[in-house]
Structures are given as C-alpha cells and as structure tokens.
Amino acid sequence: MAQPDLYPVPPEWAARAKVDAASYAQLHGRSLADPGSFWLEQARRLDWVKRPEIAGDWSFDEKDFHIQWFADGKLNAAANCIDRHLKERSDAVAIIWEPDEPGEEARSFTYRELHAEVCRFANVLKALGVAKGDRVTIYLPMIPEAAFAVLACARIGAIHSVVFGGFSPEALAGRIEDCDSKLVITADEGRRGGKRIALKANVDEAAARAPSLETVLVVRATGGEVTMSEGRDIWFDAVAQGVAADCPAEPMGAEDPLFILYTSGSTGKPKGVLHTTGGYLLWAAMTHDLAFDYVQGDVFWCAADIGWVTGHSYILYGPLANGATTLMYEGLPNWPDASRIWQIVDKHKVHTLFTAPTALRALMKDGDGPVRATDRSSLKLLGTVGEPINPEAWRWYHGVVGEGLCPIIDTWWQTETGGAMIAPLPGATDLKPGSATKPMPGVDPQIVDAEGQVLSGAAEGNLVIARSWPGQMRTVWGDHDRFFQTYFTTYPGKYFTGDGARRDGDGDYWITGRVDDVINVSGHRMGTAEVESALVAHPKVAEAAVVGMPHDVKGQGIYAYVTLNAGEEGGEALRDELRQWVRKEIGPIATPDALQFAPGLPKTRSGKIMRRILRKIAEGDVGSLGDTSTLAEPAVVGDLVANRVA
Numbered sequence: 264m265a266q267p268d269l270y271p272v273p274p275e276w277a278a279r280a281k282v283d284a285a286s287y288a289q290l291h292g293r294s295l296a297d298p299g300s301f302w303l304e305q306a307r308r309l310d311w312v313k314r315p316e317i318a319g320d321w322s323f324d325e326k327d328f329h330i331q332w333f334a335d336g337k338l339n340a341a342a343n344c345i346d347r348h349l350k351e352r353s354d355a356v357a358i359i360w361e362p363d364e365p366g367e368e369a370r371s372f373t374y375r376e377l378h379a380e381v382c383r384f385a386n387v388l389k390a391l392g393v394a395k396g397d398r399v400t401i402y403l404p405m406i407p408e409a410a411f412a413v414l415a416c417a418r419i420g421a422i423h424s425v426v427f428g429g430f431s432p433e434a435l436a437g438r439i440e441d442c443d444s445k446l447v448i449t450a451d452e453g454r455r456g457g458k459r460i461a462l463k464a465n466v467d468e469a470a471a472r473a474p475s476l477e478t479v480l481v482v483r484a485t486g487g488e489v490t491m492s493e494g495r496d497i498w499f500d501a502v503a504q505g506v507a508a509d510c511p512a513e514p515m516g517a518e519d520p521l522f523i524l525y526t527s528g529s530t531g532k533p534k535g536v537l538h539t540t541g542g543y544l545l546w547a548a549m550t551h552d553l554a555f556d557y558v559q560g561d562v563f564w565c566a567a568d569i570g571w572v573t574g575h576s577y578i579l580y581g582p583l584a585n586g587a588t589t590l591m592y593e594g595l596p597n598w599p600d601a602s603r604i605w606q607i608v609d610k611h612k613v614h615t616l617f618t619a620p621t622a623l624r625a626l627m628k629d630g631d632g633p634v635r636a637t638d639r640s641s642l643k644l645l646g647t648v649g650e651p652i653n654p655e656a657w658r659w660y661h662g663v664v665g666e667g668l669c670p671i672i673d674t675w676w677q678t679e680t681g682g683a684m685i686a687p688l689p690g691a692t693d694l695k696p697g698s699a700t701k702p703m704p705g706v707d708p709q710i711v712d713a714e715g716q717v718l719s720g721a722a723e724g725n726l727v728i729a730r731s732w733p734g735q736m737r738t739v740w741g742d743h744d745r746f747f748q749t750y751f752t753t754y755p756g757k758y759f760t761g762d763g764a765r766r767d768g769d770g771d772y773w774i775t776g777r778v779d780d781v782i783n784v785s786g787h788r789m790g791t792a793e794v795e796s797a798l799v800a801h802p803k804v805a806e807a808a809v810v811g812m813p814h815d816v817k818g819q820g821i822y823a824y825v826t827l828n829a830g831e832e833g834g835e836a837l838r839d840e841l842r843q844w845v846r847k848e849i850g851p852i853a854t855p856d857a858l859q860f861a862p863g864l865p866k867t868r869s870g871k872i873m874r875r876i877l878r879k880i881a882e883g884d885v886g887s888l889g890d891t892s893t894l895a896e897p898a899v900v901g902d903l904v905a906n907r908v909a
C-alpha cells in the first residue's frame with residue numbers, strides 16, 4: 264500500500280496541545296507584526312531579577328551592525344533552571360541519569376538535590392578563583408557532573424565552553440587557547456558502549472599545547488588510573504569536602520555571555536559561537552515548550568551529548584527552565600544491543616524522545632525485532648534534529664517506533680540559532696516525512712536565489728532569516744568581524760544559514776542540506792577545511808581536498824583526495840596511517856571514510872580547486888562532470904575517475 268505523504272494532526276494531540284493550528288497562525292503572525300509586545304510577553308516565561316522593558320534592538324546592516332535582546336533585563340540562567348522551581352516543585356525529578364552499563368543503577372536528582380549539587384560545584388569553582396566573565400572549559404563524559412558543572416558556571420556568571428569528549432587533545436587545546444580559558448573540568452575517564460575514554464590523559468596532552476591553562480579539576484567517574492600533576496591538577500572530591508551547599512546566583516545582564524560553543528564552518532578553524540543569557544534561555548525554553556508541547560511530569564529524553572548545542576538546549580537549559588524531568592544517558596543507543604534505546608524508554612517511561620536521523624538509520628539496519636521486543640507505550644512524541652531525515656527513516660520512526668501514534672517533530676536549527684527555528688508543533692502542524700514544516704514564532708525565513716532575489720510561493724534556493732530572534736548567536740568569540748563576514752555579507756541585511764531549502768505550495772520548508780563547504784557527518788558538522796589542514800600537516804602530504812559523499816547511515820561521509828609529496832608512494836598502509844592521523848588530530852568523527860591518492864587535483868587556471876568535480880566523483884556521478892575544459896590540466900579528471908575509491 265502506498266504510504267501517505269501527509270500525516271494530519273492526530274485528534275488527541277489537537278485536543279491536548281497548548282497550541283492548535285489557529286493559535287499557531289495567530290502566534291506567528293503577531294510575532295512578526297508586533298515583535299516588541301510579543302517578545303516582552305514571551306519574556307514572562309523566565310524569572311527576571313529585573314524585568315526587561317525593551318525587546319529586540321538589532322540591525323544586520325554593516326554600518327550599524329548590532330544584536331541585542333532584553334538588554335535592560337537582569338536574570339540568572341541557573342536560577343531559572345533550578346531555584347524558581349523550588350517553591351512548588353522541589354521534590355519533582357529534574358534529572359534522571361542512565362548509566363552506560365545496563366546492569367548499573369540509574370540515578371535521579373530532584374530540583375532540591377540539583378540545587379545543592381550545583382551550588383557545591385559553584386562554590387568549588389569560586390574557591391579556585393573563577394569569577395564572572397571567566398571562561399571555563401568543560402571536557403566531561405555524560406555524567407551528572409557535566410550538568411552540575413554547566414549550571415555552576417551559569418550560576419556564578421562564568422562562561423562555559425563545553426568540548427565534546429570525542430575530540431582529540433589537539434582539538435581540545437585549540438579550544439582552550441582560543442577563549443583563553445584557565446580552568447578545565449574533566450574526569451578520570453569516560454565510558455561509552457563499554458569502552459573507556461582517557462579524558463584526563465587527553466587533557467594532559469592538550470595542556471602541553473595550551474599555555475593559558477592553569478588548573479585541571481578532575482571528577483572521579485570510573486576510578487581509572489590517572490597521573491595528577493602537582494600544582495595544576497585537583498580532584499573535585501577533595502576540594503568539594505565541606506563546601507557549602509548554597510551559593511547565591513549572580514544577577515547577569517541579559518546580554519552577558521552565557522556560553523561559547525565551538526562549531527565548524529566552511530573556512531579556517533572552528534568558531535567560538537557565543538550565546539548570551541536572556542535571549543538564549545528564552546529561546547531554549549520557548550521552543551522546548553512549543554515544539555514538544557511539554558507538560559510538567561512528562562519524561563523528556565534528548566539523546567544528544569552535552570558537547571553539542573542540542574545537548575545544551577534540550578538536555579539542560581530548555582527542559583530545566585520549564586521545570587521538566589530531563590533524561591541524560593551516558594552511553595550509545597545500540598549498546599549492548601539494538602534494543603537498549605527502547606529499553607531505556609520503557610524503564611524510565613519516556614514521553615518524548617528526541618534523537619538524530621543517523622541513530623535511526625543505524626537502528627533500522629537491525630530490523631524491527633529489537634524495537635517490537637519492547638513496550639514503548641509511554642512514548643507520545645518523537646523528535647529529530649541535526650540533518651535532513653530521509654522519508655524512509657521518518658516512516659520507520661513513525662510506524663515502527665511510534666506505532667503510528669506519535670507525531671514526528673523534525674526540528675531544523677543550528678548551533679548559531681540557539682534552538683529550533685523551523686519545526687512542526689504537535690497540535691498544530693500536519694506532518695510530511697522529510698519536511699521541517701513551519702517557522703517558530705519570531706522566525707522569518709526566506710528563500711533567495713544566488714543573486715539574493717527573494718523567491719515567493721513554492722521555490723527552491725538558499726535559506727536566510729530576514730530578522731533577528733532572541734536565540735541568535737551574538738558574535739564569534741574574539742572575532743566580531745568574522746561573525747559579520749560569515750553570516751551577513753552573502754545576502755546583505757540577512758542572516759545566511761549556509762543551508763539550501765525548498766518551500767512547497769503549503770508553505771512547508773524542506774531543508775536540502777549545506778550549500779557551503781561544511782559536511783554533516785552523523786549529524787555532526789565538519790568543515791572540509793579542517794580535515795584538509797589536518798591532512799596536509801602530515802609530513803608526506805603535499806595537498807588535500809575533502810568533500811562529502813552519500814553514506815547510508817551517517818547521511819554524509821568524508822571523502823578525501825590526497826596528493827603526496829614527490830617520491831612518496833600511496834598504498835593501503837599509508838591510507839590507514841592518514842586516516843588514523845586525522846582521527847588523532849581532530850577526533851574519530853573526522854576520520855575520512857574514503858581516501859584516494861591523487862597525483863593531481865582539478866584546478867582552474869587561477870589555481871582554485873574545482874570542488875564540484877570532486878563532489879561528483881565522490882558521489883559516483885561520473886557521467887555528468889560538466890565542463891572540464893577550463894581546468895589547468897583537464898587530464899587529471901580521467902585519473903581521478905579511474906582511481907575512485909568505492
């Protein structure tokens with residue numbers, strides 16, 4: 264039987280949800296027609312020390328470029344995520360923590376307990392000399408202390424920079440140095456899928472390359488062996504002894520920085536995306552409430568890592584600001600077996616599961632059996648994020664995982680946007696597999712052509728956002744000009760997302776993927792320039808060009824073309840060595856899936872690499888390479904095609 268292309272709002276959701284189709288249209292309309300009063304009203308979602316009287320104040324024009332939201336307001340993000348729930352919900356569970364090992368007991372923390380843990384952590388940081396505005400790098404596994412550390416920073420006004428535990432010492436060092444952070448919080452080891460990750464040893468290696476680093480605060484997670492360096496390394500346990508479980512929350516200006524999160528771009532090294540306190544927190548809270556129609560008591564599980572923006576906004580800030588019960592899982596969705604993720608759903612009676620298409624595609628490979636073996640009757644809503652979801656995975660998620668009963672909330676957004684930008688609301692939006700559907704209140708998307716002409720009606724082109732929204736990043740740490748150049752010069756006066764999109768006749772958006780030199784590997788952003796620079800750092804490599812290639816589980820894989828120095832011979836051993844090299848330089852997620860030795864790369868006469876041709880070859884689409892006559896050496900193409908790595 265043919266599968267439907269449209270999944271209308273289920274009647275139970277239309278009845279239950281806070282926002283239905285008519286109120287969504289009204290909400291979105293008003294957010295654009297009268298943004299001042301709309302946003303001051305939305306700001307009431309948060310608890311302010313001083314309530315703001317101005318909403319947005321921004322301009323994307325070069326002459327007057329600035330972005331501010333609620334600039335006269337004062338608040339504290341951690342107090343919003345914890346303290347304000349104490350009066351009525353102090354015994355409600357804030358965080359459920361599920362360990363890597365299925366046999367080990369889960370832990371949970373009520374809001375009262377979370378308050379005590381975060382205050383103790385905050386007092387430890389203060390005792391170590393951390394003050395408002397200082398940068399603190401957090402390099403932790405998915406253990407409860409990761410949440411405590413993040414919120415402790417927010418509580419005292421320190422700017423956290425969480426670095427994903429899968430990044431290499433090299434990548435970590437770069438991120439410590441870029442924001443000049445003096446303190447790193449880490450653990451002895453991490454655990455994932457039964458394997459240990461030597462986090463502390465990685466920090467030791469990074470420290471050698473990061474002279475700004477003075478102190479390493481080490482949480483004991485596994486009890487694994489570590490070397491402590493006298494005068495620099497401190498056990499958290501030891502300093503936390505006898506520390507007070509109360510710590511006042513620092514009143515912060517709405518525009519004071521909350522965190523930095525590094526993300527890959529199309530050029531150069533990763534950018535430190537800076538988010539500020541008021542606008543970001545409101546965006547995380549509002550989108551969590553609307554997109555997931557969150558009702559207190561429901562267990563919300565965002566299966567991301569807090570090293571990514573998804574973890575920041577939907578494991579921690581959004582849910583906790585809304586007084587939710589948020590689940591944090593240490594391990595992998597398919598370990599020890601393909602049922603684990605569904606067993607966790609049953610064990611903790613998960614209401615909403617939010618995960619990435621790549622995880623679904625990996626799980627689909629094991630068939631329906633491991634899913635059907637579980638109950639899943641607690642599930643009411645399913646979400647996805649990070650990359651375009653192929654309709655086949657969407658339908659599997661909907662039909663098999665959700666038994667046809669759970670709406671799929673496909674959220675399109677970016678590290679830069681702070682939270683969901685285009686996403687259906689479960690009680691308001693009819694769903695189409697593969698479409699992120701409609702903009703959130705306040706979001707004004709446009710589709711433009713290469714010349715910047717705004718296209719109306721059904722159209723395909725590049726996706727821009729025509730006005731500021733509270734959750735927008737404010738700058739690239741240490742390089743405000745790069746912020747302006749990266750996002751506001753391609754289409755002057757507009758924020759350029761770097762994504763392509765199509766809008767259909769119903770006004771629904773379909774994200775088609777990156778149109779710049781960023782590839783999306785398993786929902787993680789990777790700059791081709793970063794992988795290239797890691798490759799050319801190898802003594803045998805003269806030149807490298809990296810492009811994306813289709814990959815049935817990861818969405819996109821990494822395809823590298825490598826030209827060796829004269830006299831070097833390419834072979835299996837060197838191919839492995841180079842893949843390992845990249846893994847060590849950046850981290851496992853950057854490992855090239857395919858690596859082709861290329862005596863020459865296709866270049867224009869002015870020396871520019873023709874990536875279009877390399878992409879086509881990587882995709883296996885060699886029949887339509889287009890015009891190659893403008894190349895400096897057209898003959899290299901034949902060699903590249905003949906030696907394509909399948």
Ligand code: WTA
Binds near residue numbers: 573
């Ligand atoms: C892609 C992750 C299609 C997109 C939150 C974007 C998506 C990049 C979707 C940002 C989606 C994210 N459909 N594509 N629902 N969500 N993307 O910064 O290309 O890690 O620009 O943020 O992921 O990745 P980032």
